[in-house]
Amino acid sequence: MRLRQRPPIDQGAVPWLLAVALATASPHAENLPPWLSLLFAAALLWRAWLWRQRRPLPPRWGLALLVLGALAGIAWHYRSLLGRDSGVAMLVLFMALKPLEMNTRRDALVVVMLGFFLLLTHYFYSQSIPTGIWLLASCTLLTAALIRLHGGAQPLADIVRQAGLLLLQALPFMLILYLLFPRVSGPLWGLPQDAHAGRSGLSSEMAPGSISSLILSGAIAFRSQFAGEMPERADLYWRGPVLDSYDGLTWRSSAQQTGRPRSAPAIESKGAQYSYTSIIEAHNQRWLLALDLATSLPAGATQAPTLEVLAREPVRTRSRFSFTSSVDYHVSRVEAAAILQQALTLPEALNPRARALADRWRSRPPARIADAVLSMFRNEDFHYTLQPPLLGVNAIDDFLFGTRRGFCEHYASAFVFLMRAAGVPARVVAGYQGGEVNPVDGYLIVRQSDAHAWAEVWLAGEGWVRYDPTAAVAPSRIEHGIVAALPEGEPLPGIVGLDVDWLRQLRYRWEAANNAWNQWVLGYNPQRQREILSRFGIPNADWQSMSASLAILCGVALLLVTVWTLPRRRRADPAQRAWNRYCTALARRGVTRAAWEGPLDFARRVAVERPHLAALTSEAARCYAGLRYGQGNSEQLLVLQECVHRLPARWRKNA
Amino acid sequence: MPATNNASPVNRILAAANSVILGKSNQTRLALCCLLARGHLLIEDLPGVGKTTLAHTLARLLGLQFARIQFTSDMLPADILGVSIFDRERSSFRFLPGPVFSQVLLADEINRATPKTQSALLEAMEEGQVTTEGETRPLPEPFFVIATQNPSNQIGTFPLPESQLDRFLLRLDLGYPDRDAERALLESGGSREQLPALPACLGDGEFAPLQRQAAAVYASPALLDYLQLLIEASRREQRFVHGLSPRAALSLLAAARAWAFTDGRQMVLPEDVQAVLPAVARHRLRLISGSHADAEDIAALIRSVPLP
Incomplete structure (x- = not known):
C-alpha cells in the first residue's frame, strides 16, 4: 500500500519522458535486432496512446511477462546476457517498458536516469561529431524533462531555455575536467570481447x-x-x-x-x-x-x-x-x-x-x-x-x-x-x-x-x-x-563518385572538421595533455599537479558562476531573505516548507512536527506575514531577524 | 497582530452555528464568509446531510428575515417573484410579493425547477431587484440566496448551466458527518425543532457594518501577485477546459478577504486564498473528462504555484 501513496506523475510530463526515451534509445536502432526496435517503437506508441486516451496503464503481471519474453529473446539473439551488445539491448528494453509502468513521479525519475545512462552507451559505437551533437541535444532534453517534472507546467520555451542555461553553466566545468582530468593511456576499463567486432578493411x-x-x-x-x-x-x-x-x-x-x-x-x-x-x-x-x-x-x-x-x-x-x-x-x-x-x-x-x-x-x-x-x-x-x-x-x-x-x-x-x-x-x-x-x-x-x-x-x-x-x-x-x-554506368559509392563541385567542397570541409575532431578531441591522450599543460607553464605535469590545477580551476569557475548569479538573489527584500534563511535552516533540520505553503500554515505544521520550535516559528511566521502581506514595520523585521539567529540555539537546547 | 473587537461577533456566530451543525466548522465558516463577501451560496450534496439546517441556522443567527422555497418541476416564476391580484374594494391591482422579497432566501433543490424558473431567481440574484408587469421593485438589503442542489446525476433534475453557476460566489458540499458528530446527532435526536428558538447573535442592521469591514481587509501587492499566479495557472493547466474568469478572480479575492476577517486579521495571507479556493473554483472549473474539478484537482493546482 505504501507504493500507492507516492506522488503520482504529472500527466503533462508524460510527452517529455516519451521524447526522452525516443531521443536516448533511437540511435541504437542500427545496432539492435529489428524485433527489439519494433518492440521499442510499439511500446512507445502504446504509451502515447494510453496517455492521449487517459487510460490506465497495463497490469504489472503483463509487463513482467513481456520483460521475461524480451529478455529471453535478447539472450537467444546474442547467445548471452553479458557483453556490450546484449547489455545495451537490455537497457533499450528497459527504456521501452519503463514508461508503461510510469505511474508515480519516482518512475519518471527512473526513466530520466536511465536516459542519462543510455546516453553514455552510444560512445561504444560512435564518437563522431553528429553523435556528439545528438547526445548534447539529448542531454538538454533530459535536463528539460527533469525541470518539467519538478517545476510543473511552464511554456515550452521557458523550460528549454532553463535547461540550456543549466548546461551552459556546466560548460566551464566540462572543459576543465576534459583538459585536466589525469588521463590514462588506453581505455579506462576493459571493453568486452565483442567491442571491436565489425570493422571493415583489408583482410589477410x-x-x-x-x-x-x-x-x-x-x-x-x-x-x-x-x-x-x-x-x-x-x-x-x-x-x-x-x-x-x-x-x-x-x-x-x-x-x-x-x-x-x-x-x-x-x-x-x-x-x-x-x-x-x-x-x-x-x-x-x-x-x-x-x-x-x-x-x-x-x-x-x-x-x-x-x-x-x-x-x-x-x-x-x-x-x-x-x-x-x-x-x-x-x-x-x-x-x-x-x-x-x-x-x-x-x-x-x-x-x-x-x-x-x-x-x-x-x-x-x-x-x-x-x-x-x-x-x-x-x-x-x-x-x-x-x-x-x-x-x-x-x-x-x-x-x-x-x-x-x-x-x-x-x-x-x-x-x-x-x-x-x-x-x-x-x-x-x-x-x-x-x-x-x-x-x-x-x-x-x-x-x-x-x-x-x-x-x-x-x-x-x-x-x-x-x-x-x-x-x-x-x-x-x-x-x-x-x-x-571504370566504364560509364558502373555503380560506385556516392561519396567517391561525387562530381558536383560545391558538394565536393562541402565534403572536404566536413572531412577536415572530422579530422580535427579526431585529433584534438578523440585523440586527446596523455601525451597531448602534457603538451598542452607545458604550454600553460606546467612542464612535466604528473597527476598530483594536474589534480591541483583541476581543483583550482574548478574553484575559480564556481566562483565566477556564483558571482554571476548573486545579483539575482540580492533582489529579494530583507524580510523575504530572513524568512528564506529561517526556512532553509529548518529544512536542514528536517522540516521543509513546500514552495506553495504559506507562513502560518507552515508554522502550524512545525508546531506539530517539532513542538519545541512552535513558539519561535509562529513568531517568525507572524512577523514575516505582517511584513510581506500586511503593512509591516521595522520592528517586525528586527524580530524576524532575531528569530533567525535564535533558531540554532533553540534547536540545540532540545536536540 | 492586535485582535479587533469585531472578531467577537463573528466568533459568537460561528460558535453558535457549530453547536447546531455538528462537525462542519469549516463549511459553516465558509458559508459565513460567503455572506460577509455579499455573495450567494450554493450547497450541493445528497439529501439529508443538513443543507437546509445550515441555511436556516445562519439566517437565524444573523438576525435576518428568512424565507424558503421548495422548488419543484411545476413551479412558475410568479410563484417566486409574486403576483398582482385585483382588489375589488379599490378597483385596482395589488402586488402580492413572493418569497423572494426577504433577506435570506433558501432555495431548496434549485435544480428541480425548470430553467425558466431558475433564471427568474438568478436574475433577481444578479440585479438585486425584481421586474414584473413593467414595474421594478427593489429587493431588501442585504439579500442572500442560499441555494441547495442535489447532485445533478439524479433523475428529474435540470442542472444549472455553467453561466448561472458562476453567479454563486461559493459552492460547498457538506459530506457525511464524522463518527463522533453523527453519534452526537443521534443522541440529541436532531436539532431541527429547536431552530426557531435559536437566539439571534446580531441585532437589526448590525450585519452590514461587518460586511464593510470584511471588504476593507488589506490585500498587499505580494498577495495579489500570488492570486494572479493561481488564476494564470488555472488557465494554463491542461486538465481544465478553461481557466478561471476575471469575475472568479474578484470572487476569490472577496472570499479570501472575508476568510481573513473571520480569522480576526486585517490582511489577506496566501493561506486565506488557499482556504477558499476549492469553494470558489470547483464549480467554475470543468475537467476535460466532463466532470467538475474535485478537491484533489484544486489541491494539485495550489501545489503547482510557489509563493512569489
Missing part, C-alpha cells in the same frame, strides 16, 4: 569479390600528412598484407608460417625520402599500411619478412604512426630460400591452359616474361570492370581465355599465377593505391574505395620489383583513381 585473404565489396565503401581507411614533398600519385602504393599462398581459389598470407625473427631486410633506397604521419582508422589487423617501401618505422612496429609493417597489437582504435619511406629502391637482392620457395608454389592440376601458356615462356629471362604478360593484358581484349562474370574451378583459365573482364584482384592473381607457372618467384600484395588530398587541411585521404592489389616479382640482382598489371589494362586507375578507370 583475397577471395573473388573480397576487394570489390571493399571498393564500394566510401569509408576512410586512413589519412596521411607529409612533412614535405609528396610523391607522385602513381607512386602511392600503400602496402597491406602480402598474399603469397594460393589454393586455386583464395590468396592467403603465409606470414604466420614463415614469420620467424630475422634481421631487417636489406633496403637500398635511391631517391628522395618522404616523412609522413598516418592516422589509421581501426581495422582490427596488425599491418600499418606504410607507403612502399618504409625505411624507418614507428616505435614498436616491426617489418615482416615480406616487408609489410606490423604493429605489436591489432589496430583497435584510431591511431597515429610516423614513417619514412622511399619510393625508389632495391630490396632483398639476397632473399631467403624459404620465401622464394613460397613464391613459386602453385596448386597442382588446376588451370592447365595457363600453365601451358607459361611453359612456352619458361626459357625467356624473367623480366621479359613479365613484360609479355603485361603486353598481353594491354593489347588483347581485356577490360576493367567492378562487375566481372563468375569464374569456374579453373578460375585463372576462365579469366585469361574466357571472360577477360575483371579488376585489380583478377589481374594481380592471373599475373602472379603465370609468373609462378613460368618459374619466376612472384606474390600478390594487397593494400591501397592513390588517395585524395583534402585542400582544406592538406591531409591525403585514403578510402576503402582505394583498395588495390598488385604483384611483386623477384628478379635476380634487382630483388623484389613491383608490377601492377591493372595499370596495363586501365592506366587511369593508377593515374587518376577508380572513378576515371
